[in-house]
Amino acid sequence: MRMWCVLLVTLLLFPLASAHADEVFVAALSGARVGSPATGTATFTLRGDLSAIDYVVTYDNLSSPEYMAHVHRADDAIAIFLPMGTPKIGTWLDPNAHDVFELRNEELYVNIHSEYYPTGEIRGTLRRQVLPVEPSTWGAIKALYR
Numbered sequence: 176m177r178m179w180c181v182l183l184v185t186l187l188l189f190p191l192a193s194a195h196a197d198e199v200f201v202a203a204l205s206g207a208r209v210g211s212p213a214t215g216t217a218t219f220t221l222r223g224d225l226s227a228i229d230y231v232v233t234y235d236n237l238s239s240p241e242y243m244a245h246v247h248r249a250d251d252a253i254a255i256f257l258p259m260g261t262p263k264i265g266t267w268l269d270p271n272a273h274d275v276f277e278l279r280n281e282e283l284y285v286n287i288h289s290e291y292y293p294t295g296e297i298r299g300t301l302r303r304q305v306l307p308v309e310p311s312t313w314g315a316i317k318a319l320y321r
Contacts (some may be wrong), residue, residue: 213287244287249277254283
C-alpha cells in the first residue's frame with residue numbers, strides 16, 4: 176500500500192512530459208506555371224508543441240519586383256502574409272488546428288507575386304520532409320553504454 180502512495184505522489188508531483196519533435200515542410204518554388212525562370216525554396220518548421228511555425232523563404236531571378244507574398248490554402252484563401260524581400264525569415268505565431276491540419280496534409284502553398292506576374296510568379300506546395308534514420312544494431316547500441 177505504501178508503494179502505491181509513493182507512486183501516486185510521484186505522479187502528481189512530476190507530471191509526465193511528452194517530447195514532441197519538430198516537423199519540417201519544404202517547398203521548391205518554381206515559375207514553370209507562368210514560364211518564369213525564377214526559383215526559390217521555402218522551409219517551414221512546425222514546433223513540437225504546435226505553438227508556432229518558423230519559416231525561411233528565399234528566391235532568385237524574379238522577372239520584376241516582388242509586390243506580395245503569402246501562404247495559400249488549398250481553396251486559394253490566404254492563410255498568412257509573408258514579409259517582402261528575400262530572405263523572408265519569421266514566425267507564424269499561434270497557428271490554429273485548421274492551419275496545422277492543412278500543413279500536415281500538404282494543402283498549403285507559398286506564392287510570391289511580382290509586378291509582371293500579379294497572380295503569382297513562383298509557387299510551391301509545402302511537403303513534409305521525412306528525415307532518414309540510420310539503422311543500428313543492438314551491439315552498436317550496447318557499445319554506447321560501455
